[in-house]
Amino acid sequence: MTRTALFPKTAPSPKTAPQPGFRADLVEELCLGLDRWAAQFNANWQEDDRAGTLSQARWLAVCEAGLTGLTVPEDFGGLGLSAAELAQVLEHFGTISEDSGLGFTLATHLCSTCIPVARFGSPAMKAALLPALAAGDRVGAHAITEPDSGSDAFAMRSRALPHATGYTLSGEKCYISSAPLADVIVVYARTDAEKGALGGFSALAVDRGLPGVSVGRSRSKMGLRSAPMADLHFDAVEVPGAALIGREGQGFSILDYVMKWEILCVFALQLGEMRRQLRQCLTWAKTRQQFGQAIGGYQAVSHRIADMHMRLEGAANWLARAVRAMEGGGRASLEIAAAKLAISEANVANSLDAVLLHGGAGYMSDTGIEAGLRNAVGGLIYSGTSDIQRNRIAAMLGL
Ligand SMILES: Cc1cc2nc3c(=O)[nH]c(=O)nc-3n(C[C@H](O)[C@H](O)[C@H](O)COP(=O)(O)OP(=O)(O)OC[C@H]3O[C@@H](n4cnc5c(N)ncnc54)[C@H](O)[C@@H]3O)c2cc1C
Numbered sequence: 548m549t550r551t552a553l554f555p556k557t558a559p560s561p562k563t564a565p566q567p568g569f570r571a572d573l574v575e576e577l578c579l580g581l582d583r584w585a586a587q588f589n590a591n592w593q594e595d596d597r598a599g600t601l602s603q604a605r606w607l608a609v610c611e612a613g614l615t616g617l618t619v620p621e622d623f624g625g626l627g628l629s630a631a632e633l634a635q636v637l638e639h640f641g642t643i644s645e646d647s648g649l650g651f652t653l654a655t656h657l658c659s660t661c662i663p664v665a666r667f668g669s670p671a672m673k674a675a676l677l678p679a680l681a682a683g684d685r686v687g688a689h690a691i692t693e694p695d696s697g698s699d700a701f702a703m704r705s706r707a708l709p710h711a712t713g714y715t716l717s718g719e720k721c722y723i724s725s726a727p728l729a730d731v732i733v734v735y736a737r738t739d740a741e742k743g744a745l746g747g748f749s750a751l752a753v754d755r756g757l758p759g760v761s762v763g764r765s766r767s768k769m770g771l772r773s774a775p776m777a778d779l780h781f782d783a784v785e786v787p788g789a790a791l792i793g794r795e796g797q798g799f800s801i802l803d804y805v806m807k808w809e810i811l812c813v814f815a816l817q818l819g820e821m822r823r824q825l826r827q828c829l830t831w832a833k834t835r836q837q838f839g840q841a842i843g844g845y846q847a848v849s850h851r852i853a854d855m856h857m858r859l860e861g862a863a864n865w866l867a868r869a870v871r872a873m874e875g876g877g878r879a880s881l882e883i884a885a886a887k888l889a890i891s892e893a894n895v896a897n898s899l900d901a902v903l904l905h906g907g908a909g910y911m912s913d914t915g916i917e918a919g920l921r922n923a924v925g926g927l928i929y930s931g932t933s934d935i936q937r938n939r940i941a942a943m944l945g946l
Contacts, residue, residue, distance in 0.1 A: 566631045566874050574632050577613075578639040584612045585643045592646035595773040596918055599765065601652060601728070605773075609653055610683025614640070618657045618808070620665055623677035630808075630873040634815040634866060641819020645915060647922035648773030650816040655724045655774070656680070658809040660687025660731050663750060663801050667793035676731060676752065688729035690720035690779050691802065698935050701744040701799065705736035705781065707751055709795065713788040714738065714751060716759075716781045724929075726777035727765050730755050733805075734781065735798050748798030751790045759784035770921030807873060807883050810930050811866075814890040817926060818866060821859045821894055824901050824919055828852055831905055842904075851900050858893035865889040881943045888936040891926035898923040 587608035595602055609615060617633055619625025628636065637654070644650050661680050664672060679685040696702040705718025716736055726732070731752055738749040753760065763778035793801055832843030832852060842848045869886040872879035898920035902909035909916040927933050 568629065569631050574635050577636050581612060581640055581643060584608055588644045588649060589646065592773065593915060596646065596648065599767055599772045601648065601773045601775055605649055609649065614653055615656055615683035616681030618661045618665065619677050619681035623673060623681055625681040630811055631870050634811055634870050637812055637815040638819040641816040642823045646773055647820055648771045651771050651774040651813065652725055654809065654812040654816060656687045658805055658812050659689035660733050660752070662808045663733055663792050663805050664752060666804060667801055671789060672752065685730040686725060686728050687731050688723055688725040689733040690723045691735045692722050693719055694721055698932060701748060703735065703737065705734065707736040707738050707749060707786065709738055713790065714786045716751065716753065716784040716786050718781050720779040722766065722776060723779050724774055724776050726762050726779055727775040732779065733792065735802060738795050742796065744799045746796040749795050750792040750798045750801045751786050752792055753784065753786055753790060757784050757786065769924060771925050806930060807879060810883050810887045811869065811873065813930060814866060814887060817890050817894050818863055820919065821897055824897060825855050825859060828855065828901050828904050848904060851904055855897045855900050858897055862890040862893040881940060884936040884939040887930060888933055892933065894923040894926055
């Protein structure tokens with residue numbers, strides 16, 4: 548199958564691809580490989596969505612397809628994809644996986660743990676963690692949010708008190724994606740009470756099996772229902788010094804780095820999901836007959852589809868700019884904030900249009916259309932709310 552056949556009409560913007568060193572053959576091979584796993588990724592996904600669980604078989608399919616190693620360097624059993632390569636592979640995954648919760652769990656694994664350990668971890672930490680993370684034998688999560696600190700993340704109260712052999716970690720974390728299945732949790736906590744966001748916080752790769760780590764009951768959510776979530780409690784957990792990621796006090800810059808990759812991964816997936824949704828809407832508009840003709844012949848319907856296309860391609864252009872900025876080695880802060888805002892808001896608007904365009908069928912759970920809207924709303928909140936992204940953009944414009 549040719550690449551053109553793989554990505555008919557709604558192909559990712561070519562601007563994401565031609566970076567020096569971009570491994571087009573590898574990306575194409577990965578995408579073709581993923582197509583062969585579609586049935587396993589999607590098996591009974593609506594049952595998982597209804598039950599608020601992720602079946603082990605579907606997660607194992609993700610691991611066996613090699614997706615858990617996408618951001619792990621090749622020396623440690625992964626593929627070490629660049630930002631541009633990763634964006635294309637995940638966007639393609641989004642076009643074939645019908646369940647956003649599965650992709651969200653994958654992105655959480657790749658970004659929460661694989662990314663910071665690979666970039667900032669000591670050689671010993673990389674050797675100990677990365678091969679198992681790449682294979683999916685161990686699952687990663689990260690814990691930043693607390694009951695009294697969400698958008699204002701560095702108002703967190705969790706403390707990791709340094710001592711001769713490591714840290715004593717105490718605190719509460721909430722809304723932690725993948726907490727019910729994670730083996731390694733990157734916990735952000737204050738290590739120096741005298742310092743602020745810069746220098747006062749550190750990131751620790753905490754083994755979930757350590758005494759004093761407890762996982763709360765699974766959270767029930769509006770969307771992304773198959774992506775497991777729970778709160779975490781750390782009761783004087785003795786964390787070895789070897790679990791420190793990077794340097795003590797580097798938590799702020801590690802989180803800043805991680806969030807860029809998280810936005811890249813989660814929102815590349817969303818672009819793919821929006822492409823699949825638009826194809827579905829086009830098919831419906833061409834086949835659903837009312838008043839003796841296909842509804843796509845009515846301007847109200849065709850303009851709705853044109854608007855969906857414009858939002859999708861506008862969002863794709865923002866992601867392409869963010870990828871280019873990341874690959875250019877700059878901070879990419881404005882482009883990342885803009886991409887997150889543009890894609891998440893386009894996804895909500897398009898998902899509502901998809902429901903309306905399908906009429907009653909769009910509102911029914913069994914068609915899977917309404918799940919798109921429920922899943923999209925979360926994107927306005929996690930990884931920094933829309934308000935926070937607007938604040939960032941305005942600040943970078945000098946306000
Ligand atoms: C699906 C999902 C998955 C998540 N996964 C994780 C995870 O894996 N790990 C983790 O640590 N956390 C996770 N979170 C938590 C998420 O990061 C927080 O919910 C988010 O940062 C917002 O924090 P909050 O909920 O405390 O809202 P708040 O910060 O209390 O915000 C409430 C409202 O006030 C607005 N607001 C706040 N401050 C400002 C401001 N300065 N200017 C303008 N408006 C403002 C916000 O935009 C929002 O509308 C997840 C959340 C969701 C929904």
